[in-house]
Amino acid sequence: MHIKAVTLDRMFHALADPARRSMVDRLINGPATVSDLAKPLAMSLPAVVQHLAVLENSGLVKSEKTGRVRTCRIEPKALRTAEDWINERRTLWERRLDRLGEFLAEMGDSDKKLEEKKP
Amino acid sequence: MHIKAVTLDRMFHALADPARRSMVDRLINGPATVSDLAKPLAMSLPAVVQHLAVLENSGLVKSEKTGRVRTCRIEPKALRTAEDWINERRTLWERRLDRLGEFLAEMGDSDKKLEEKKP
DNA sequence: ATGATACTTAAGTATGTTCTTAAGTGTTGA
DNA sequence: TCAACACTTAAGAACATACTTAAGTATCAT
Numbered sequence: 293m294h295i296k297a298v299t300l301d302r303m304f305h306a307l308a309d310p311a312r313r314s315m316v317d318r319l320i321n322g323p324a325t326v327s328d329l330a331k332p333l334a335m336s337l338p339a340v341v342q343h344l345a346v347l348e349n350s351g352l353v354k355s356e357k358t359g360r361v362r363t364c365r366i367e368p369k370a371l372r373t374a375e376d377w378i379n380e381r382r383t384l385w386e387r388r389l390d391r392l393g394e395f396l397a398e399m400g401d402s403d404k405k406l407e408e409k410k411p
Numbered sequence: 412m413h414i415k416a417v418t419l420d421r422m423f424h425a426l427a428d429p430a431r432r433s434m435v436d437r438l439i440n441g442p443a444t445v446s447d448l449a450k451p452l453a454m455s456l457p458a459v460v461q462h463l464a465v466l467e468n469s470g471l472v473k474s475e476k477t478g479r480v481r482t483c484r485i486e487p488k489a490l491r492t493a494e495d496w497i498n499e500r501r502t503l504w505e506r507r508l509d510r511l512g513e514f515l516a517e518m519g520d521s522d523k524k525l526e527e528k529k530p
Numbered sequence: 531a532t533g534a535t536a537c538t539t540a541a542g543t544a545t546g547t548t549c550t551t552a553a554g555t556g557t558t559g560a
Numbered sequence: 561t562c563a564a565c566a567c568t569t570a571a572g573a574a575c576a577t578a579c580t581t582a583a584g585t586a587t588c589a590t
Contacts (some may be wrong), residue, residue, distance in 0.1 A: 297429045297432075300426070300427075300429075300432065301427055301428065301429060302427075303427075304423045304424070304426040304427035305423070305424070305427040307419070307423040307496075307497075308419075308420055308422075308423035308424040308427055309420065309577095309578085310416045310419075310420060311578095313416075313419065316500065317500070320500050320503045320504050320507065321503075321507060322507065325536080325537095326536075326537065327535090327536065327537080335578090335579070335580090336579075336580065336581080337536085337537070337538095338537090338538080338539085338540095338579085338580080338581085339578070339579055339580075341537075341538070341539095342577090342578075342579080343578085346577095357537085359536090359586090359587055359588075360535065360536045360537065360585095360586060360587040360588070361535095361536065361537085361587090362536080362537070366504065368501060368504050371497055371500060371501055371504075372501065374497055375494060375497040375498060375501065377426075377432075378426075378490055378493055378494040378497070379494060381435065381436070381439050381490060382487060382490055382491065382494065384439045384440075385439050385485065385487050385490075388439065388440060388441065428547095428548090430548095444566080444567095445566075445567065446565095446566065446567080454548090454549070454550090455549075455550065455551080456566085456567070456568095457549085457550080457551085457567090457568080457569085457570095458548070458549055458550075460567075460568070460569095461547090461548075461549080462548090465547095476566095476567085478556090478557055478558075478566090479555095479556065479557045479558070479565065479566045479567065480557090480565095480566065480567085481566080481567070
């Protein structure tokens with residue numbers, strides 16, 4: 293299935309920041325509050341809330357507020373979306389190399405120095 | 412093996428743009444010149460060159476110039492770095508869920524409504 | 531009720547990104 | 561030689577990001 297471009301934009305953008313990745317790392321170990329996420333980070337709480345907004349907007353994280361505490365958790369399905377995109381490219385690339393290999397084999401071993409070295 | 416944060420920053424940032432992903436898609440099918448990469452994109456050539464610089468800076472693409480033509484190709488190992496990061500998180504996540512499952516099993520089926528619904 | 535807690539909102543600043551156009555460099559084919 | 565070609569460089573406009581501090585709003589414990 294094909295993934296919408298905007299979804300991938302937001303997803304990869306969300307992962308392109310060390311603070312946000314560290315928040316994801318924390319959430320891998322289970323749900324956490326906003327303060328929990330902020331504790332190890334060298335920035336103000338509003339900054340963390342903004343990063344959280346980016347993560348939520350990308351679909352990687354969901355959160356809900358109970359009383360005065362907001363609890364955040366990962367959405368592992370979203371992580372998979374990003375992984376799938378990359379995986380699909382790697383697969384296509386390997387398939388191409390296979391075709392190239394077959395082609396070279398058909399040409400015989402004599403003139404193998406056409407255009408590409410071994411991967 | 413642990414990946415440097417800056418590397419992941421650059422990698423995910425490079426993938427967070429549709430023009431750059433389309434360039435990666437094109438390169439999956441084999442090497443291409445800068446003009447080849449520019450052809451399907453609705454932007455000026457200098458803009459494409461700038462996107463190419465971002466891709467090269469991330470390590471996802473390498474290029475070399477012969478005469479007046481610059482030929483670009485993917486670096487599949489780099490794609491794998493990003494995939495590995497995500498994969499590691501997914502694995503940790505699943506391992507956590509397993510531990511949680513065992514814990515709930517030990518508690519007996521009676522009071523299973525503790526904190527989490529089914530994944 | 532009152533103060534502490536846990537965010538939340540607003541506004542501002544500095545920096546980074548993504549494009550543009552215009553002009554320049556080195557290569558190639560007629 | 562000289563014009564077309566394939567970039568390359570530079571500079572700037574428009575917008576987005578990543579913070580900050582200051583002030584505000586619920587909730588909770590006492």
